[in-house]
Amino acid sequence: MSLFDDDLPKKKTAHEIGSDLSLLSVDELTARIALLTEEIARLEAERERKSASRSAADKLFR
Structure with a gap:
């Protein structure tokens, strides 16, 4: 483990379709x-x- 691990890019946690x-x-x-x-x-x-x-708006304006 390096002292500079925080400098490494983080893995992408989002999913791309x-x-x-x-x-x-x-x-x-x-x-x-x-x-x-x-x-x-x-x-x-x-x-x-x-x-x-x-639905509430539709009921109000009918």
């Missing part, structure tokens, strides 16, 4: 799946929030 997966380990693939699963849940929650807001 369409990127080459063949170089990733099983642990890295598992981490990416977890990351994407969390992002899907976040997107679905936002969609539900916006859908509820729109």
Whole structure:
């Protein structure tokens, strides 16, 4: 371990759609799946929030 390990570039933790997966380990693939699963849940929650807001607005203006 070097004193300058902090200077080394960090591994990219985000997932890029369409990127080459063949170089990733099983642990890295598992981490990416977890990351994407969390992002899907976040997107679905936002969609539900916006859908509820729109529905309330539609009821108000009918």
